[in-house]
Amino acid sequence: MTSSRMTGSALFRHLGPRLFSAASASRAAASVEPSYTLLLSPSRPPAPLLLRLLAVRMGSTSASPVLGGDPKKEDEAKSAADVEKEVAAVPPPEHKLVSRYWGIDRYKIAKEDGTPWRWTCFMPWEAYKSDTSIDLKKHHVPTTILDKIAYWLVKTLRFPTDIFFQRRYGCRAMMLETVAAVPGMVGGMLLHLRSLRRFEHSGGWIRALMEEAENERMHLMTFMEVAQPRWYERALVLAVQGIFFNAYFLGYLISPKFAHRVVGYLEEEAIHSYTEFLKDLEDGKIQNGPAPAIAIDYWCLPPDATLKDVVIVVRADEAHHRDVNHFASDIHYQGLELKSTPAPLGYH
Template sequence: MMKSQLVGTALRHLGQYLFSSSVPAARAAEPVRTLLNEGLVQTPTGPVAVWLLRLPGAASLRSVSTLSAPLAVAGEEKEGKKAEVAAPKAGARVEDKAVVSHWGIPPSKATKEDGSEWRWSCFRPWETYEADLSIDLKKHHAPTTFLDKLAFWTVKSLRYPTDVFFQRRYGCRAMMLETVAAVPGMVGGLLLHLKSLRRFEHSGGWIKTLLNEAENERMHLMTFMEVSEPRWYERALVLAVQGVFFNAYFLGYLLSPKFAHRVVGYLEEEAIHSYTEFIKEIDNGTIENVPAPAIALDYWRLPQGSTLRDVVMVVRADEAHHRDVNHFASDIHYQGHELKKSPAPLGYH
């Protein structure tokens, strides 16, 4: 009975759109969105609105409801007052009012410590940190087992074509390699996430650690994009390399997480070497020591007046941290322990 009444009320609203005398007959077939914008019809409220939004072809009505004030729900009207939906002004573009954020909710406004407006949407003030520059850069995991040696020589074999392709263009080299370096953490975090769901168990913090690693590597890329501009064939190379590397690492992690983490550990050792050479080129004057990008100042909390050399220093420290985390993860698997049984190391933040 209640359902039939609801349907009847909904049909009456539809009749208002199509047959109301307030709407010219020639315009009755126009989209509901246009009629709402010009105030020729009234937006339905309550359960009727919910029912109408589920009808086929009601996308225009649904989009209006998300761009303007929310539809009133039955029982939420105040005494003697009905909630009203503000119609956009004539000639105004509704699309300009769309909210770009998670779930359509406006992001909270953040400010810096000095009170100035926070300009970055890719990371927030509480996600920034100061890199540990005192970390040991010379630490090396000596390969002992067969899988360790396989991982070590796999990485060494990949370094040769990279050196030939980029030579001493360390700015472009850093930017292009970061597009690949952000893949392992995301793949490992994804597979551990699915494993946690299958086994109904916690991950010991490893999921968040690996995802933070992927995000940190992506921020390296966002930073070096401000310093170097990739050429068209380098952009094309990213598509090919990322496609091959993602699938290869995905399969490798399924077969042997120990091997996969060891590969990343050795990749990070090579990254430390590359960034050390990058710093040498800056010190020799081969690469101009330009001012640090604004995004780097905020992300690593660098002081004003910092330069490209300071940015490379903190990025190299991040890579050393990734090296230690992945070698530690590989050691845990080698000893026969699940990652969930050993807590993840402290992150960068």
């Protein structure tokens, strides 16, 4: 019996320090239910606080010596709820932005009144006040065969549009802008590639056509706030854009003067459509609600601007695009290249 006690005492002396060391506390922590493994994520609290939480959760008194506590003062230990509050109070580590790694930092931009700039699709210096005094009735009379083909092609395309949309001018405008933003992008792209191939300047026409495409895209972003497209209208946009892009691409390669003339006549039809839109707004057939916030900032409209104000500035933009494209076509008709005549940059 005495030898058994001596043997047990010797084993306790040898194994005791190992059983009650910090390693045993770590093994005990590993045996906790899986829900607490979230604390081991990058946002975990400091190690002492974590061990205190584990000790309270396990109800273990053997962890007290490891944490530097006194076993005689167990009644002073904080409850699990208190410890959890401390864990929740630990601030998470600062999120490391990808742009910081590349040295790209976005400055905080404010408007003139001091309010923060809320848009990322355009900046304050890209906003402008549209020139609404432009002549809306100006028309290029078709004289050559190409002009007549371009004119009647546009008139033919207008016919199914009138049947499909009737007088739903909000949806009509949205559909129109998805197509109107294509020519500027195609023309600018082809001029860009030509400039690269020939090692020559473009006379600013690349930027002018890209400005036109971006302006038309902003028209679309505005009318998306006014009329939410239905599923079949979205499908129609996909089909029309796919057909029109490839057709205009080939047409521009074959005859740039014909391509620009087509766009000029398309813009004339757009002016007519927006004029009809305004008539329905004035007659009360369409509710003249407040202007979308993006339109107010893009065209520098007053805060109390209405949908009617938006249609007026959009119509003026279309008139400017009409002039630019008829002008580009006339340059080609004179046997010149676009680079020979400076482009009307910033012509809104």
